[in-house]
Amino acid sequence: MSRIRSISSMLAAVALVLPAIAVPARAMAQTPVESSAETQFQIDLKVPEDALKPFLPAGFTSFVATQGPAKDCNLRVVFIDRVTINSPDGKPLGKGSNQLVYLVAPAKDAAGNSVQLVVGGITEDPANAPGPFGNYLLATTHEMRRTTTAGASGPILDTQDWNFTAKSGEHLELHVKYERGNANLRKGADVKFYSAKEPATYQIFHQEMILDILRNTTTNPPDHVKEFSLKMGGGSFGKLVSNTTPVLSWDNVLWANRTISNP
Numbered sequence: 494m495s496r497i498r499s500i501s502s503m504l505a506a507v508a509l510v511l512p513a514i515a516v517p518a519r520a521m522a523q524t525p526v527e528s529s530a531e532t533q534f535q536i537d538l539k540v541p542e543d544a545l546k547p548f549l550p551a552g553f554t555s556f557v558a559t560q561g562p563a564k565d566c567n568l569r570v571v572f573i574d575r576v577t578i579n580s581p582d583g584k585p586l587g588k589g590s591n592q593l594v595y596l597v598a599p600a601k602d603a604a605g606n607s608v609q610l611v612v613g614g615i616t617e618d619p620a621n622a623p624g625p626f627g628n629y630l631l632a633t634t635h636e637m638r639r640t641t642t643a644g645a646s647g648p649i650l651d652t653q654d655w656n657f658t659a660k661s662g663e664h665l666e667l668h669v670k671y672e673r674g675n676a677n678l679r680k681g682a683d684v685k686f687y688s689a690k691e692p693a694t695y696q697i698f699h700q701e702m703i704l705d706i707l708r709n710t711t712t713n714p715p716d717h718v719k720e721f722s723l724k725m726g727g728g729s730f731g732k733l734v735s736n737t738t739p740v741l742s743w744d745n746v747l748w749a750n751r752t753i754s755n756p
Contacts, residue, residue: 552603
């Protein structure tokens with residue numbers, strides 16, 4: 494069985510997969526603005542701290558895990574297919590779907606709270622640029638392909654190809670082929686996602702997901718990655734990431750249910 498899908502729409506905000514310390518829901522007044530069903534592919538990176546620092550607004554500092562699957566990660570590249578996007582009343586919102594990629598840095602705010610800092614992204618929907626965090630670029634090239642192959646015997650193999658390029662030269666391109674593993678359910682938690690451009694702006698993401706860590710340089714699970722290439726850089730991204738940036742984790746989110754709220 495195979496499925497090939499080409500990109501041609503999108504909407505606001507996005508998700509992020511892994512560690513961030515949850516903020517208790519009762520501590521925040523929240524106004525839900527949308528919900529989405531998504532698939533995601535996340536790459537954890539270790540970029541030079543000197544390169545990351547200019548992207549951190551005043552009062553924010555990089556927060557890097559010292560152990561566990563997120564060890565040494567200070568930047569994530571997350572490719573997202575928002576399969577459905579719905580308003581709080583359940584109706585489709587905007588185009589009703591979207592594909593994008595964004596860069597997120599685990600950080601601490603001025604009060605010492607663990608947050609996720611959105612430092613940039615590329616979206617294929619003009620209505621979503623610059624988006625809720627003020628720093629999404631509109632894609633001039635955007636493509637997504639996913640295929641699944643299953644037979645009478647042997648493992649199920651998935652292939653994903655993503656390609657985003659902005660007019661100003663920022664480029665993020667992923668090719669990965671992998672064997673499906675045994676994925677884990679990660680239950681929802683409230684996490685603040687801040688804008689690196691407008692640090693007073695944030696949204697609250699609440700999401701559940703099925704996560705399959707395909708390869709990790711710290712925890713060393715069974716390596717299910719068969720093929721992999723990642724091309725990145727150009728424009729403002731060229732100051733932060735390059736094709737030689739070390740990759741630490743390859744994380745496949747088979748599905749995620751996410752609710753986005755404003756404070």
